[in-house]
C-alpha cells in the first residue's frame with residue numbers, strides 16, 4: 001500500500017535535515033504504529049507524504065499503490081486515497097464544517113470520475129457518522145474547527161476520515177488531548193474502518209490507544225530514521241522503559 | 252477663502268461643461284451647492300483626503316471613455332419582487348421601469364417633480380451640506396448643483412417591496428449625475444437596491460433621513476464594467492432607535508470612490524455600513540467612511556473587505572467621531588484586504604476621535620495573503636487549490652456579506668463573488 005524508501009527531507013528555507021533515510025512498508029489491511037521521541041520527525045514524515053510545502057525531498061521515494069506520491073499535488077494524493085489526521089487540525093473561520101465536508105467528498109469523487117453525492121444523501125450519511133463520534137449538529141454547523149476543544153478537533157478529523165473513506169490513513173497523535181471516553185470513540189471509529197483494502201499508520205506516544213487499535217507492526221523513529229521495528233510488544237516496552245534502552249541498543 | 256489659480260481653473264473648467272437643470276423648487280439649493288463647490292474647489296491630488304486616490308479623471312471636464320461591457324449574467328435581484336426604476340446612462344427609462352407607485356411610499360423623479368410646495372425643497376442638499384464639515388466633499392456639492400435626475404422617495408409606512416434602482420451603461424462616453432432623496436417617516440421601513448455600472452463616469456449622491464424607529468436597508472452592486480468610473484456619496488441621518496444598513500459589492504471598475512457619511516443624532520440608533528470588493532488588474536477602489544456619534548447608546552459598524560490581485564489597489568479611510576455627550580457609544584470598524592499576489596496594494600487610514608468617556612470603540616486593519624495552513628488543510632482533504640482558494644476568499648468576505656439582512660440576497664451576492672473568482676483564477 002504505502003512504500004517509503006530511503007526518504008531524505010530537509011527544510012526548504014534552512015539547511016536543517018529532518019528525515020535521514022526513512023524506510024517503511026505498510027501493507028494493505030495492516031495497522032502500523034510509529035512511536036518516537038519529540039522532534040524525531042514523525043509529523044514531518046506525515047506532512048511530506050501528504051504534500052505540505054516548506055520541505056524539500058533530497059532523496060528517496062514514497063509510493064502509494066505504486067504511484068509516486070511526491071510528484072502529486074496534495075489534493076491528488078487525497079483523491080488517490082491518502083488521508084492525514086492532523087496533529088494540530090487547522091481552524092478555518094468563515095467556512096462551515098458541513099460545507100467543507102461536502103466540498104471535500106465531492107471534490108474527491110469528481111477527481112476519481114465518480115458521481116457527486118446529493119445534498120440529501122450527504123446529510124444522511126454525515127449525520128449518522130457524526131452521531132457515532134458524538135459530534136453534535138452545532139459542531140457541524142460551526143466554521144471548521146472554530147471554537148472546538150482539543151478533543152472535538154480530533155473527533156472531527158476522524159469524522160472526515162469516515163466520510164472520505166481513504167485507503168491509507170495516517171493518524172498523527174489523534175489520541176493526544178482525548179479523554180478516556182473520547183479515545184474509545186476514536187478507536188471505535190478507526191476499527192470500524194479497518195478492512196482488507198485499507199491500511200493505517202498510527203503515530204502516537206502512548207500505549208493506551210494501541211490497546212484499542214491493535215497494531216500489527218510497531219516502529220520506533222529517532223532522529224529522522226526508523227531505528228527499530230517489532231510487534232505490539234515494542235509499544236509496551238516503550239511504555240514501561242521509555243526510549244533510553246532502545247536508543248542505546250541501536251546506537 | 253481664495254483658491255489657488257490652478258484649482259479654480261479645474262473647478263471652473265468642469266462647471267463650464269455642466270448645465271444646471273431648471274426645476275423650480277430646487278433652484279435655491281442648487282445655487283447654494285454651486286457656491287459651496289466654488290468655495291471649496293474640486294479635489295486635488297495634494298488634498299489630504301485624496302492622498303490615496305487620484306481625482307484627475309473624476310474632475311476632468313469631459314468623462315474618459317469606458318467601453319460598454321456585455322454582461323451575460325442573469326440580472327441581479329431578478330427573482331426579488333421589487334419596484335424597478337431604470338436609468339440608462341443616467342437617463343430615466345420609463346418603458347423599462349415599473350409604475351412609480353407603491354404602498355407606504357411616494358416616488359417622484361427629481362427631473363419632473365416641479366411643484367413649488369414639494370417636500371424635497373427643504374430636504375434636497377441638506378444632509379450633503381451637513382456632510383461637508385469637517386471634511387469637504389466637493390464632488391457631492393457638484394452633484395447637488397448639477398444632478399439631472401434621481402428619485403425622491405417619501406416613505407410613510409412599512410414597505411415590503413424593495414425599490415430597485417437599475418443603472419445601465421450603454422454609451423462609452425456617458426457622464427451621469429444622479430441625486431436621490433429618501434425621507435423616511437418615523438417607524439417606516441424600506442429596502443433600496445441599486446445595481447449596475449450606470450455610465451462611463453457616474454457621480455451619485457443619496458441622501459437618507461431615517462426618522463425615529465425607522466429602518467433602512469440598502470444593498471448595492473456596481474456592475475461588471477471594467478473601465479467605468481464612479482464617485483458616490485451616501486449621506487444619512489439617523490433618529491432615535493432607527494436602523495440603517497448598507498452593503499456594497501464592487502467587482503471591477505477602473506476607479507471607484509464610495510463615500511458614506513453617517514450621523515447618529517437620536518439615542519439608541521444603529522448604523523452598519525459594509526463593503527466587499529474584488530479587483531484584478533487595473534482596479535482602484537476607495538471606501539471613505541465618516542460616522543459621527545452625536546447621541547447616547549448608539550451602535551455603529553464599518554466592515555470593509557477587499558480582495559486584490561494583479562496590481563489592484565484598495566483604499567480605506569474610515570473615521571468614527573464620538574462627540575461629547577455621546578456616551579455608551581459602541582463603535583466598531585474593521586478594514587481588511589486579502590492580497591492574492593505581491594503586486595497588489597492596500598492603503599488604510601482608520602481613525603477614531605472620541606470626546607466622550609464612557610464608550611467602547613474598536614478598530615482594526617489588516618492586510619495579508621491566503622492562509623497557507625488553511626489552504627493545505629483543505630487541499631489535504633482533496634479540494635483543489637483553486638476551489639480551496641475560492642472557499643477561503645468567500646470566507647474572508649463573509650463578515651461584510653453577512654451585513655446583508657436578507658439571506659436570499661446574501662446568497663446571490665456570494666454567488667456573484669464565486670463567479671468572479673471562477674473567471675479570475677490564477
Ligand SMILES: Nc1ncnc2c1ncn2[C@@H]1O[C@H](COP(=O)(O)OP(=O)(O)OP(=O)(O)O)[C@@H](O)[C@H]1O
Pocket residue numbers: 011018036037038039040041042043044045054087
Ligand atoms: N517548518 C519547520 N520549521 C522549523 N523546524 C521544523 C519545521 N518542521 C519541523 N521542524 C523540526 O523538525 C524536527 C521534527 O519535527 P516533527 O514535528 O516532525 O517531530 P515529531 O516527531 O512529530 O515530534 P512530536 O512528537 O513532538 O510531535 C523538530 O526538531 C522540529 O522543530
Ligand SMILES: [Mg+2]
Pocket residue numbers: 042043044087172173
Ligand atoms: Mg508530531
